[in-house]
Amino acid sequence: MKLTRRDVLRFAGGGLIGTLFTPIPWKLLDDTAIWTQNWAWLPKLPRGPISTRFSHCTLCPAGCTLRARCCNGVPVGLTGVPNLATKNGVLCAAGFASHHMPYHPLRLNGPRAYTGKDDGSMLIPVTMDATVEALGRKLRAAASATSGGSVAILDQRPGRALSRAYQEFLSGFQGGQYLVSPSSEDGTLRALRNLSATQCPPLGYDFENARTVLSFGAPLLDGWGVPEQMYRLFSDRSASGRKLIQIESSKSRTARAAASWLPVAPGTEAVLALGLANVIVREGLYSKDAERRIKDFPRYRDLVLRYHPHPVAALAGVDPDVLVDTARAIASSPSIVVSGADPAAGPADQTTEILVAGLNLLVGNVGRKGGIVYRRDVPGTDGPGYAETALHQVPDHSIAALIMDGMESGATFPHSLLKRKLVEDGGTVVLLSPYLSGHSAVADYLVPTASPWETWEEVPAPPGATSASFSLAVPLLPGREYSVDAYTFLKSLSKASGVNLEDHGSGESLLRRRAEMIAASKRGMVYAADGSEGKPASSFANGEAIWQSCADGGTWVDDAADASSKPEFNILGQLTDADLARSARMQQAAGSLTLVPFSTRAALSGATISPVMSKVFQESDLRMNGGTVLLNPKTALLFGLKNEDRASVRTKNGLLIARVLCDPTVKPGLLHAAVGPLPNGTPVADEEQSAGVLSLCTIQDDGSWRFTEATIEKV
Amino acid sequence: MEQATEKKSRFGMLIDLDRCTGCGACMISCAVENNIAPAEQKATTRTGVTWIRVSAMSNGAEFPATDTVYVPMPCQQCEKDTPCVAVCPQNAVDVDPQTGIVGQVPQRCLGCRYCMTACPYHARYFDWWDPRWPEGMEQTLNPDVAPRMRGVAEKCNFCHGRLHAARTKAAAEGRTDIAPADYVPACVEACPAHAIVFGDLNDAESEVARGAAHPHSFRFLVKLGTESKVYYRSERAWVRDNADAFRLA
Amino acid sequence: MKHRGIIFLLAGVLAALAIGWFVFPLALYRTEPQPIGFNHAVHTGEQNSMTCDMCHEFAEDGRFKGIPVVAKCAECHSTAIGTTDVEKRLVEEYITPGKEIPWMVYSRQPDNAYFSHATHVTRGKMPCEECHGPHGSSTTLPSFQVNRISGYSRDVWGRDISGIPSEPWQGMKMDRCVNCHADRNKVDGCVACHK
Structure with missing residues (x-):
């Protein structure tokens, strides 16, 4: 039998028919369908035991209590734990993704050093030992008389036990300076303490009991203080008769929620404060006690009497009747007058800060319930401590070596400000950070510290809190072998630079020591994270018991401070007539705009937030990526610009190509320029430059950089 | 087997636009809860995926009379002639008879995007990229929601992962009905201003049902007759006047 | 011809x-071989007469924990019981170092499927055997077969390649769920079982 072509075809045809009666086609179809629905390269969901742990967020100074839902011990979801006793526990957008931070693509995975100071300088890996040795040498040199500067530490999260160690370390250097960020959140409080003629205890804002809050630009509902408290008190206009008055050029998120809003002309805040004081003084609404406590009251009174509300209102661009009503509102009941801005806009100018602080003194808010109250420091740090200066307030060219701790979160500053504070030849800058953050660009050495969730971190009282507190961020994930404990690093630096530093073991033992001191002081209450009733610290057997409670998410809160203190103040002590004359200076030239940088707290660069924050920055226009500018539609029209145009923004300090968005809430004549993250996946070098907008800002003599004259042109 | 007799619910939402400050906490908690991946470098406001998107709506007046509300826009959970259900050639979306949730099953979707065109609220999103998390971050995925692949449409399912968890918990305790406190979508839980209320519209005593009946409550595009189950509320008359012809910034 | x-x-x-x-x-x-042998019958037999839920437990929130973690085994097997090789390996390789046993799960569903054991077992009072068969009385583990295309266990489709279950508990595909629900007049939308 000979096999023919026809036979083969028949066999194949039979095979084909037969195949239809086998599972082959049907099963393959089914399996392929399943395969396409579950591509192998899609991430697989974690499986494993679910558990819950309490901790605290460390992305910004608010330090919110949170509950982490964990799978296999890894946090997979976070929830705020509102707690009325600790006034805490509402998470912001960034906080909800803080558990992504250990896996951040911009993590620094070993010490790095720049090869030089010029533009072509490269970041190269170095060893930890070499870094410590080189730094030890530089610190010794910086401390020598010939350097022209001193050693300084910029602590971006002051108030920790580690902060205390920094201060002790600095005391080993001649002229060592302990610096804090030029944060504006406690600007008014800092100004008040600076005005005090006698010892003034630490201060806090008693928002809970205030009847009226007058905010000079403080974004109370948009990343300021403790979100839980701010939202509870101010997000409902009709609630509880509490009145929020917002003085701010543009109709911000806070301004639209405020009971009244004064759209002040930028730069006239100081004059407006004088106008308010004028009404209070003329109508005799000021506190008689304050009259005694303000040592230069006659001079202050004479000054404010020169600022009649009508011309002031005309200059500031507000309704004179509203101005008078506002003055009466803050004088008639316990009130708080607070100045502030988002982190990028930085501190108010010194004159404004002093005059805002002055208003509080004038109506007797200081030391009064519902006003600005006294508080105590954490036990073990009471009493005369070390001087604390904000970076923008130190003399120019006075820093030869600077160690910056922590990433910028609650505060940032233009790099030009830092350059101005460093000695002429640039000095040495060391950055301790888990990430290649916006500040990496100005550092000579980068030292990787542990990311949130990988180490015990102290969460001290947020700026402006009415009492000291102590809580912990809990390490739920193992640390990376390359990350360094900041305290251990400090100890090795002290050895390398020949400075005496008492050895308390590790960063963790430093914190445990603080818990011991709290236990020994028998002050305050400990509140568990589950919202149960607080227990007096004195009822805890020892520091270990308090530590345990805090490790479970609890918070120690100090007792109210003794309110009988009556410090005296000099309001105008540091103000010169020239300062006052300048305070109405922001009359912009025709054809130019006033550039005001803005940002969102905790989201100052792509390195300080989870990449998933792209939802609000990149995938929607709810928040602005760095390099976006907002203009009033009328202003935009004037400059021939429309939505989504690209435009060059020019100031005397430089030029930036920006994306233009029209926003009717922006005051005409203003140019709101966003400091924030760049789109995900932006190269590291560009990310480091994300403070681009800040490089356009002019630094004033007092170190503030809020307003800069700018022009804009379509490209 | 015992016949399960579950209560029929119509889950709905009420968003107070006067309370919303446009902080974005709902958007991030939603992305974390529902395993929505971070944006790729090229993603924009048009190609990004946000199951709930907060956009500004302006009264159109000139400064300083200008006024803004922020409008969080999740899937509106249309009940009648649900536009996306009506057009889907794949049956990849349906209205769940037990809960009223318009449930999207992205794995079933073939990616024609007809539903996105049909949705009058622009509440549907397309995955232009495969979901990608930075190395190691996939350990932080919520185990209760499956990630979606490139080429499918997805949208808010009222945190169905949480509904499942609440049902499991109820069953374990021998209950047939879930406890309202056990089923709270992530955005509702996240809102720092407590602007969002969630619950069963069938339960006349629920906060959401009572709130929805308030004269200042409204729904967007009622004229289309989609009977959406997401209500909004504002004291501002201009906001309510815009409800049938709204334009978000 | x-x-x-x-x-x-x-x-x-x-x-x-x-x-x-x-x-x-x-x-x-x-x-693919399972990492280590397991004899269900020894545990559930007369001598120990354990029930399924003694090891395959529910969490507090009602979630089914599935295959027990090694710590659960250690409650009894902290030291070797008996002298078999498997027992020796269990203690030496897993229990003493506290390492989880990388079991391969016969009934593992895709990530987008949601199944609540609590709903079916606790509230619905379904016996485990209705879906899992007489697995609890087996003396050895069946071979674990991976579908080369879909990556899922053969038991999801059912041991029989035809897809027609030779035993009522064979197969764990969606139509099995749907049919059972339909028989009981359970009307559900997609999100009821898809996550």
Whole structure:
């Protein structure tokens, strides 16, 4: 039998028919369908035991209590734990993704050093030992008389036990300076303490009991203080008769929620404060006690009497009747007058800060319930401590070596400000950070510290809190072998630079020591994270018991401070007539705009937030990526610009190509320029430059950089 | 087997636009809860995926009379002639008879995007990229929601992962009905201003049902007759006047 | 030859049937060994008479924990019980170092499927055997076969390649869920079972 072509075809045809009666086609179809629905390269969901742990967020100074839902011990979801006793526990957008931070693509995975100071300088890996040795040498040199500067530490999260160690370390250097960020959140409080003629205890804002809050630009509902408290008190206009008055050029998120809003002309805040004081003084609404406590009251009174509300209102661009009503509102009941801005806009100018602080003194808010109250420091740090200066307030060219701790979160500053504070030849800058953050660009050495969730971190009282507190961020994930404990690093630096530093073991033992001191002081209450009733610290057997409670998410809160203190103040002590004359200076030239940088707290660069924050920055226009500018539609029209145009923004300090968005809430004549993250996946070098907008800002003599004259042109 | 007799619910939402400050906490908690991946470098406001998107709506007046509300826009959970259900050639979306949730099953979707065109609220999103998390971050995925692949449409399912968890918990305790406190979508839980209320519209005593009946409550595009189950509320008359012809910034 | 054409055709059909029914399953599935042996019968038998939920527990929130963690085994097996090799390996390789046993799960569903054991077992009072068969009385673990295309266990489709269950508990595909729900007049939308 000979096999023919026809036979083969028949066999194949039979095979084909037969195949239809086998599972082959049907099963393959089914399996392929399943395969396409579950591509192998899609991430697989974690499986494993679910558990819950309490901790605290460390992305910004608010330090919110949170509950982490964990799978296999890894946090997979976070929830705020509102707690009325600790006034805490509402998470912001960034906080909800803080558990992504250990896996951040911009993590620094070993010490790095720049090869030089010029533009072509490269970041190269170095060893930890070499870094410590080189730094030890530089610190010794910086401390020598010939350097022209001193050693300084910029602590971006002051108030920790580690902060205390920094201060002790600095005391080993001649002229060592302990610096804090030029944060504006406690600007008014800092100004008040600076005005005090006698010892003034630490201060806090008693928002809970205030009847009226007058905010000079403080974004109370948009990343300021403790979100839980701010939202509870101010997000409902009709609630509880509490009145929020917002003085701010543009109709911000806070301004639209405020009971009244004064759209002040930028730069006239100081004059407006004088106008308010004028009404209070003329109508005799000021506190008689304050009259005694303000040592230069006659001079202050004479000054404010020169600022009649009508011309002031005309200059500031507000309704004179509203101005008078506002003055009466803050004088008639316990009130708080607070100045502030988002982190990028930085501190108010010194004159404004002093005059805002002055208003509080004038109506007797200081030391009064519902006003600005006294508080105590954490036990073990009471009493005369070390001087604390904000970076923008130190003399120019006075820093030869600077160690910056922590990433910028609650505060940032233009790099030009830092350059101005460093000695002429640039000095040495060391950055301790888990990430290649916006500040990496100005550092000579980068030292990787542990990311949130990988180490015990102290969460001290947020700026402006009415009492000291102590809580912990809990390490739920193992640390990376390359990350360094900041305290251990400090100890090795002290050895390398020949400075005496008492050895308390590790960063963790430093914190445990603080818990011991709290236990020994028998002050305050400990509140568990589950919202149960607080227990007096004195009822805890020892520091270990308090530590345990805090490790479970609890918070120690100090007792109210003794309110009988009556410090005296000099309001105008540091103000010169020239300062006052300048305070109405922001009359912009025709054809130019006033550039005001803005940002969102905790989201100052792509390195300080989870990449998933792209939802609000990149995938929607709810928040602005760095390099976006907002203009009033009328202003935009004037400059021939429309939505989504690209435009060059020019100031005397430089030029930036920006994306233009029209926003009717922006005051005409203003140019709101966003400091924030760049789109995900932006190269590291560009990310480091994300403070681009800040490089356009002019630094004033007092170190503030809020307003800069700018022009804009379509490209 | 015992016949399960579950209560029929119509889950709905009420968003107070006067309370919303446009902080974005709902958007991030939603992305974390529902395993929505971070944006790729090229993603924009048009190609990004946000199951709930907060956009500004302006009264159109000139400064300083200008006024803004922020409008969080999740899937509106249309009940009648649900536009996306009506057009889907794949049956990849349906209205769940037990809960009223318009449930999207992205794995079933073939990616024609007809539903996105049909949705009058622009509440549907397309995955232009495969979901990608930075190395190691996939350990932080919520185990209760499956990630979606490139080429499918997805949208808010009222945190169905949480509904499942609440049902499991109820069953374990021998209950047939879930406890309202056990089923709270992530955005509702996240809102720092407590602007969002969630619950069963069938339960006349629920906060959401009572709130929805308030004269200042409204729904967007009622004229289309989609009977959406997401209500909004504002004291501002201009906001309510815009409800049938709204334009978000 | 008269039927020559038919014979070749039939030969083709038979060859295809043979390949499709006997060779194809061998090619489609890859057998992987479980990390260690396990004898259910010893645990559930007369001597110990344990019930399923003593090891396959529910969490507090009602979630089913599935295969127990090694710490659960250690509650009894902290030291070797008996002298078998498997027992020795269990203690030395897993329990003493506290390492989880990388079991391969026969009933593992895709990530987008949601199944609540609490709903079916606790509230619905379904016996485990209704879905899992007499697994609890087996003395050895069945071979674990991975579908080369979809990556899922053969038991999801059912041991029988035809997809027609030879035993009522065979197979765990969606139609099985749907049919059972339909029989009980349970009307559900997609999100009821898809996550």
